[in-house]
Amino acid sequence: MPLIDDLKMPLDDEELSRREFLGWLGGGAMAVAALGTAITAVRFMWPEVLFEEQTRYRVGKPEEIPVGTLIAMPEQKIYVFHDRNGFVAMSAVCTHLGCLTRYEKENDRIFCPCHGSRFSTDGQVTVGPAPKPLPRLLLTLEQGVLVVDAAKTVNPDTILKV
Numbered sequence: 001m002p003l004i005d006d007l008k009m010p011l012d013d014e015e016l017s018r019r020e021f022l023g024w025l026g027g028g029a030m031a032v033a034a035l036g037t038a039i040t041a042v043r044f045m046w047p048e049v050l051f052e053e054q055t056r057y058r059v060g061k062p063e064e065i066p067v068g069t070l071i072a073m074p075e076q077k078i079y080v081f082h083d084r085n086g087f088v089a090m091s092a093v094c095t096h097l098g099c100l101t102r103y104e105k106e107n108d109r110i111f112c113p114c115h116g117s118r119f120s121t122d123g124q125v126t127v128g129p130a131p132k133p134l135p136r137l138l139l140t141l142e143q144g145v146l147v148v149d150a151a152k153t154v155n156p157d158t159i160l161k162v
């Protein structure tokens with residue numbers, strides 16, 4: 001009966017021995033671990049940062065906006081109206097259930113398409129069901145340009161006189 005050792009074939013010079021194979025395998029594992037560590041270190045140096053949504057928007061120069069003009073900025077969800085007393089900024093979000101209103105130039109009014117509320121160009125409710133006027137937003141003059149901060153509401157009587 002032949003022994004197992006008798007069945008072994010001689011290794012060619014080109015073939016890897018078990019010891020060499022395990023050496024390569026260990027080296028490969030070490031390389032993968034080192035690469036993972038390097039990637040983790042680089043990501044630590046440049047962390048993922050969540051930037052806050054922009055809330056401040058430049059509207060334009062007040063002298064270029066005639067009295068009676070309503071500027072609609074639907075993407076920013078704001079209106080700026082030049083009243084004869086000054087400028088007001090308002091949210092374009094309906095006070096009923098939060099739909100986005102739109103300015104109807106032909107009727108010179110703000111209209112909510114969801115349930116039909118209507119607002120005057122200074123944001124007062126003219127037809128419900130909206131329970132309150134459109135919220136006034138902080139409007140400032142910065143280096144000669146009107147700037148709205150959509151994140152800051154102000155007193156409903158606030159008017160920026162320029």
Ligand code: FES
Pocket residue numbers: 094095096097098099112113114115116117128129130
């Ligand atoms: S959400 Fe505007 S009228 Fe209902």
